[in-house]
Amino acid sequence: MIEVDVTGKVGAFEIAASFQSGDAVTALFGQSGAGKSTITNMIAGLVTPSSGRIVAGGEVLFDSAAGISLSVRDRRVGHVFQDSRLFPHLSVKRNLTFARWAGGRSDKRALGEVVDLLGVGHLLDRKPGGLSGGEKQRVAIGRALLSAPRLLLMDEPLASLDHARKSEILPYLDRLGAEAGTPILYISHALEEVARLSQTLVIVSDGRVLGYGPVADMLARTDLGKATGRHEASALLEGRVSAHDDVWGLATVDIGGQMMQVPGLEGAIGDAIRLRIRARDVALALGRPDGLSIRNILEGEIKSITAETGPYTEILCIVSGQLVRARITRASAAELGLAPGKPVTLLIKSVAIDRRQRGPGARLAAPGGQSLL
Template identity: 50%
Template structure:
């Protein structure tokens, strides 16, 4: 799947001029609120039309303003999941899902109704009314309705924004299963580093209506300049590794990243399974000598690649730890006391509980 987007528009004081390409997997449109992410999404869906633009999916032109071509929303065959579930309140869950299936009209989908119900864990909700569902359940039904329309592309516009933290953690595994098991390409809008780190293969950074950066999630989310431009509190490193061992008694998995290893808490690890870890920069300490007599389980040797000073006086220290990449956020005073400099060998100390799967 290849989605090509080239659009330009102006709405009051806000101007949009964005060009990017999305491939198979999950492409995240990432940026602060008001940066233009949802506007881009609505243009891809055909809900809004830019002053100038060209949008193409797998060689089919969906929008070409110069030639006056604009494929209607219902003919683009895209599934759209909004921030709010937008279920029909007078219809049961089953009939809400039937509404999505009605658009399929004989087309072969990526999964049967039973497959989708099992994937999202909503079969037991079929006879319920939307008013009786939790926020997470409503959103899972909304995703199911979109999938049953047999879309060739799924657009998800901050689908977790209206949920509290507990409901977010409830629904994230279902979106991961959707990504891994359905094989449907997804464009996912978010301003949350944690969501993007967990779900995205590719990140398109949107800043004030412009594309600031494009690349693999692990590369983009580890860049100090991206953290400065967005929320530095969430900045860190995204690691992609494989489970090498699991200690059920201690509830700890050994995750390998090339020559480096980390211990990660959890109860559902499978040996040999790929995993992603988001390591917040604020939870990484540095030492110039091997530390002793501390409770931290993860101590990794590395070399300083770069040091970036933020507007708040903090330092982001970029580390190469074997095949892994980490970022540590420390005070400028700590950097001075340790005499840190690029090329210097140090030890990164990670609290095991700080690792986010």
């Protein structure tokens, strides 16, 4: 459990952050300069808030009213940065165990458990200079876990990696969130990362928390477009793999009784899947059309329409009890007579679906194996 309610200043930049989350992965999302790292530095004890309270893992780390401000060491916050910050003269194994030795901490977590979790067993005798960027980050995460943290802060851990290295490490981050047993605060300005990895999403802008809650609910909020970015506006649909078509390379995902087809999805039958659908990739119709190449045709109902003065509007639709966003022109909305409560048909191209998500409880690949995502 993480509880943060703080105010403070760093230079002229003011912070006012308040949010709560559970023991899984919480994402702090915002554009560059939003204040995400400053908030996490307050949690870690690197910056002292002017007032407020911070609780992690049931331990009060900071409480201005009670005069509590634990030292950085006593807070037991593991920190993973953009760069791995490994000791170049030490082997991977010695890097992994360094924080436990230096901090004099005793942890029930075995080295072998962390090695298996992050798939670094074959790297133990190597030096950091011989590792890829993704391998270095996995070692850095393992070192933080072995320091017996009550909270793991991951500050833009993929920002310095290219696409190939990100694809290499993301399945391990999936597994980390599901199996590590340590609350994780994941900081990023990449929406695809937080949509994939987090259960709770905290939106930060100009040093303030604009809102927080379950990731699907937060992505569905049309009032946060400035903070999340209009181009990446999206929603999450959760379902389960129900069939595979090996001839055409398509998997069928059951979304509350409605079926979607996703290319290249290798999940087993029954696996929970989280699909990210961008608002710009959703078209609306008043009925079910014929003669289209679009394979995903879902029935829904309009929940809300944003009032805007520009050329576009955001339509929030209910589909099998879940929310989907569509971004269309205001002219189209007017010509179709769209209004809250009106039934609509949603059209989504299979090739537009960001299938690189997982749902709660999804089965994960073994270390070194192929991700299901």
